[in-house]
Amino acid sequence: MLRSLLEWFRSGGPIMYPILLVALFGLAVFLERLYVIVFRSRINGPAFIERVMQLVRGGRVDEAIRLCSQSRAALPDMGLLILRSKSHEEGDLQNVADAASLSVIPRLTRRLQYLPMLANVATLIGLFGTIFGLKGAFASVALASAAERSDKLAAGIAVALNATGFGLLTAIPLTVAHSYLAAQAEQIIEQVDEFSVRLINALVDRPDVKIAAR
Numbered sequence: 001m002l003r004s005l006l007e008w009f010r011s012g013g014p015i016m017y018p019i020l021l022v023a024l025f026g027l028a029v030f031l032e033r034l035y036v037i038v039f040r041s042r043i044n045g046p047a048f049i050e051r052v053m054q055l056v057r058g059g060r061v062d063e064a065i066r067l068c069s070q071s072r073a074a075l076p077d078m079g080l081l082i083l084r085s086k087s088h089e090e091g092d093l094q095n096v097a098d099a100a101s102l103s104v105i106p107r108l109t110r111r112l113q114y115l116p117m118l119a120n121v122a123t124l125i126g127l128f129g130t131i132f133g134l135k136g137a138f139a140s141v142a143l144a145s146a147a148e149r150s151d152k153l154a155a156g157i158a159v160a161l162n163a164t165g166f167g168l169l170t171a172i173p174l175t176v177a178h179s180y181l182a183a184q185a186e187q188i189i190e191q192v193d194e195f196s197v198r199l200i201n202a203l204v205d206r207p208d209v210k211i212a213a214r
Helices: 002-011 016-040 045-057 061-068 074-083 090-109 114-143 146-205
Strands: none
Touching: 002 016, 002 146, 016 090, 016 114, 016 146, 045 061, 045 074, 045 146, 061 074, 074 090, 074 146, 090 146, 114 146
16 A cells, blocks of 8 residues: 555656645644644633633632633633733723733634645645646657557646645645634634623723732
């Protein structure tokens, strides 16, 4: 099986190596984003939000801060920045939330756009390889005898199409990976927006709550 794959790869010509490079780079981006978005930033958002809201409404802001500081996920980070604000004025808290969004949200979305770009590059390189291979196939047919032309042409086309096949084989998983990660990031961003609004409203409703000095 492995030998057949190697033969198929080599038969595609030198253009297969740039596609392989694109595939490896895309895999590295996917794994890094998978760790950040799915493993590090995903928590039980609704349960976490409700717990923090209960603490804030009960005047236990310091406990809410400790809860948020236990995780490096996007949702606790947003809560931590808002809860540590020295002002409970709605305008000031909204400014803190806006500034926090500029810090928290880009950590989820950065480098995601590389995946569809790499998918397009892999497809285009594959098409280029096929065109280059077809040109070579037709050139070899012109030099062959009449009896050999059909066989040489069929073999040349089959080899030339390997590049397009490999390009698509790279592009399809990268496109699916981008869709999955983008959906996960969007879900977290929606939770962050909901959390910041609810937290600001709770703090404005409790102007008597004070945060212990640190």
